[in-house]
Amino acid sequence: MRVGTVREIKNHEYRVGLTPESVHELVVHGHEVWVETGAGLGIGASDQDYRGAGGIIKDTAAEIFAACEMVVKVKEPQPGERAMLRxxxxxxxxxxxxxxxxxxxxxxxxxxxxxxxxxxxxxGNTLPLLKPMSQVAGRMSIQAGATALEKAHGGRGVLLGGVPGVMPGKVVVIGGGVVGFNAAQMAVGLGADTTILDRDPEVLERLGIHFESRAKTRFSNKANLADSICDADLVIGAVLIPGAAAPKLVTRDMLKCMMPGAVLVDVAIDQGGCFETSHPTTHADPTFVVDGIVHYCVANMPGAVARTSTYALNNVTLPHALKIADLGWQAALKANPHLAAGLNVHAGKVTYEAVATELGYDYVPVADVLG
Known part of the structure; x- marks a missing residue:
């Protein structure tokens, strides 16, 4: 199969779909790999590195979209890229x-x-291809939030860890999944006063055992959520409904009780965001203020640490890419129901139920597509 990867064009997106090592694996399997010139510069991989791995360098993304049977990317295709899909x-x-x-x-x-x-x-209904980026985003959310809390960036001027004689900052993490767990780890590591909310008693028990007295856990309902965020310096939105739009858990009305200069970091922004007042931002202009509250809603947070993120992502995406290239997409999906769950659109049909429901399309099950 001819496989291609292109230079990502989303604002400040430096990751790349295939590392030179991944290109080499595909070539060893007998496939031809085309790489857009400069695609790997954001992770420190030159065109020569890709040539050395057996890749073929092409001048434009248009050449790759026109001739490659499979295109491997990181972020969703932008409008210009979508126009080249076939x-x-x-x-x-x-x-x-x-x-x-x-x-x-x-x-x-x-x-x-x-x-x-x-x-x-x-x-176990895990999301292994999302997990490494959730780990990165969760950890980055505390870094980003700590920076946004600085007075020069519009925040309250609070140091999350405090200093002797001064109380630490208060961090509230909404959601105890992969993002929330990693955010809490970072917050606790900095010495912040950390509270994690979740609706699953088993998740709360697991978090309580792991963090012991270093972080508090609280059942997530509207009353507890509103109470928790009122005196928070930093709130991390870390909720996820796989494939569906994120629920708007924090309303604009709830912001009224928060302290001016407090910070919201919406890690769920890729799925629409879990704060009513959220809208996507970029690394070039990451924050905005609503009712005195600083919002950080960058939709490609892991792109800022592109090398770490790309290698972590390729560790989990490459095995499936190899199967698709080796067997063809139909055989690969028939052989692996976990991979089949990744099929969202095929030949003009929406094959993921949550997407079809959310956007009003007729839902066509993957099993029907595979025949």
Whole structure:
């Protein structure tokens, strides 16, 4: 199979779909790999590194979209890229379709076969292709929040860890999954007063055992959530409903009780955000203020630590890419129901139920597509 990867064009996105090492693995399996010139510069990988791995360097993304049977990316295709997709082509990347009707419409129109990293499952209903980026985003959320809390960036001027004789900052993490756990680890490590909210008693028990007295846990309902955020310096939104739009847990009305200069970091922004007042921002302009509260809503947070993120991502995406290339997408999906869960769009049909429900498409089960 001819496989291609292109330079990411989303604002300040430095990750790349395939590392030179991944290109080498595909080439060893007998596949031809095209790489857009400069695609790996954000992770310190030169065109020569890709050539040394057996890749073929191409001048433009258009050449790759026109000739490659499978395109491997990181972020969802931007409008110009979507215009180059074609019927029968395989697109393997993060998509986050539920809050993005324009992208979904373009993918449906193109006839492409789109496999989304974020809905590929693993044993126990895990999301192994989302996990490494959730780990990165969770850890980064505390770094980003700590910076936004600085007075020069519009925050309250609070140091999360405090100093002797001065109380530490208060961090509230909404959601105890992968993002929330990693955010809490970082907050606790800095010495912040940390509270984690979740609706699953088993998750709360697991977090309580892990953190012991270093972090507090609290059942997530509207009353507890409102009470927790009122005196918080930093609130991390870390909720996820796989493939679906994130619920708006923090309303604008709730902001009234928060202290001016407090910070909200919405890690769920890829799925539409879990704060009513959120809208996507970029690394170039990461924050905005609503009712005195600083919002950080960068939709590609891991792109800022591109080398770490790319290698972590390739560790989990490459095995599936190899299977798709070796067997063809239909055989690969038939052989692995976890990978089949990643199919979101095929030949003009929406094949992921949460996306179809959210955006009003007829839902066509993957089993029907595979025949």
């Amino acid at each position: 019927e029968g082509q395989i697109l393997y990347t993060y998509l986050h379709l539920a809050p993005d009707p324009e992208q979904t419409a373009d993918l449906v129109k193109s006839g492409v076969t789109a496999i989304a990293y974020e809905t590929v499952t693993g044993p």
